[in-house]
Amino acid sequence: MYTPSGMIDGAVDFHAYLREEGIPYVFCSNTGAKGASGVQQKLKANGITSDGELVGGEHIFTAAQAQCQYMVDNLPRGAKVFVFAGGNAETADSSFWMEILRELDSELVASWDVHTHLSEGVAKEWGELAACSDSDHAVAVVLFSDGSISSVPDPITGELGFADWSFDVIKKAGYLLSHGAAFICTAEDSFNVRPDGWPLPGPGMISAMFRTLMYPVHSRNIHVCGKGGNRGNAYMMDAAIAKLERQGHSGQRDKIVMVGDRFDTDVRAGVLAGTRTCLVESGCHAIAQQRYYPNDQADFVAKSVADLIVRPGAGHLPLRSRGAGGL
Numbered sequence: 001m002y003t004p005s006g007m008i009d010g011a012v013d014f015h016a017y018l019r020e021e022g023i024p025y026v027f028c029s030n031t032g033a034k035g036a037s038g039v040q041q042k043l044k045a046n047g048i049t050s051d052g053e054l055v056g057g058e059h060i061f062t063a064a065q066a067q068c069q070y071m072v073d074n075l076p077r078g079a080k081v082f083v084f085a086g087g088n089a090e091t092a093d094s095s096f097w098m099e100i101l102r103e104l105d106s107e108l109v110a111s112w113d114v115h116t117h118l119s120e121g122v123a124k125e126w127g128e129l130a131a132c133s134d135s136d137h138a139v140a141v142v143l144f145s146d147g148s149i150s151s152v153p154d155p156i157t158g159e160l161g162f163a164d165w166s167f168d169v170i171k172k173a174g175y176l177l178s179h180g181a182a183f184i185c186t187a188e189d190s191f192n193v194r195p196d197g198w199p200l201p202g203p204g205m206i207s208a209m210f211r212t213l214m215y216p217v218h219s220r221n222i223h224v225c226g227k228g229g230n231r232g233n234a235y236m237m238d239a240a241i242a243k244l245e246r247q248g249h250s251g252q253r254d255k256i257v258m259v260g261d262r263f264d265t266d267v268r269a270g271v272l273a274g275t276r277t278c279l280v281e282s283g284c285h286a287i288a289q290q291r292y293y294p295n296d297q298a299d300f301v302a303k304s305v306a307d308l309i310v311r312p313g314a315g316h317l318p319l320r321s322r323g324a325g326g327l
Helices: 011-021 036-045 063-074 096-111 120-132 167-177 203-214 232-246 263-273 287-292
Strands: 027-029 060-062 080-085 113-115 139-144 182-185 191-193 199-201 222-224 257-260 276-280 300-302
Touching (some): 060 232, 063 096, 063 232, 080 120, 120 167, 203 222
Antiparallel strands (some): 191 199
């Protein structure tokens, strides 16, 4: 619906169309740097509201929210958690991710040893613990970011967290991950497009680096919770479809369309969830790139969400369809 430079063509009209027609919808954002409230504010700033008010939380779900649920479901009491995060929180306690985690299970989260900064010695101690533990989630490296990270003060020591992807932060994360710590991230979008068209590093660049380190012994301990991720079907798509059902949708997968601009996240998420898929060519990928993603097949393709609006008398959506031989 939006890019760093603003709303995409037709986004405001498309949202208005969904509301006017009473069509259930959920904005599924792969952001790791904000929860639903952050998306609500971004939508409102770009003209998408519900009668002038924030779009309701029942219509929004983010990869950060999915990741928090995964953590609560899988990290044991007393887990050691090393967090890298984006955003502008002044303290870890006021960060969006900590607020979401506490809403889900404050007692469990209070038992975790959460740090945004690790000394050399503590990083090695945690690595040794990961290697010796019976649980593959006793120690975790967690990424709440769309690419960049900020220096959130450590909730235990008060030291400033890492503000950039320096050699030091990669090294210390490597101590943990090479010894069996879980790597938990929101998404693997490789890049984000700047307003001037140049790419910014996305979380996928970071996760690819850690995947290389963890291969082959610890590859099974990588958990990607957003669209297209190996945990995304259960923690992102199922949660979004549950929101559709609460809006009155039957939940029937072939009556749901996942719309997005990436084959490797949006379309893949729809394929894995068993929904229909539509690639919009208003962002990262174009249908000409389909051959590079043979397992992530788009059922439909449109220039933008503006093409998804059914005009009076049109009779059908103006989409190129695989079934019609258009792709």
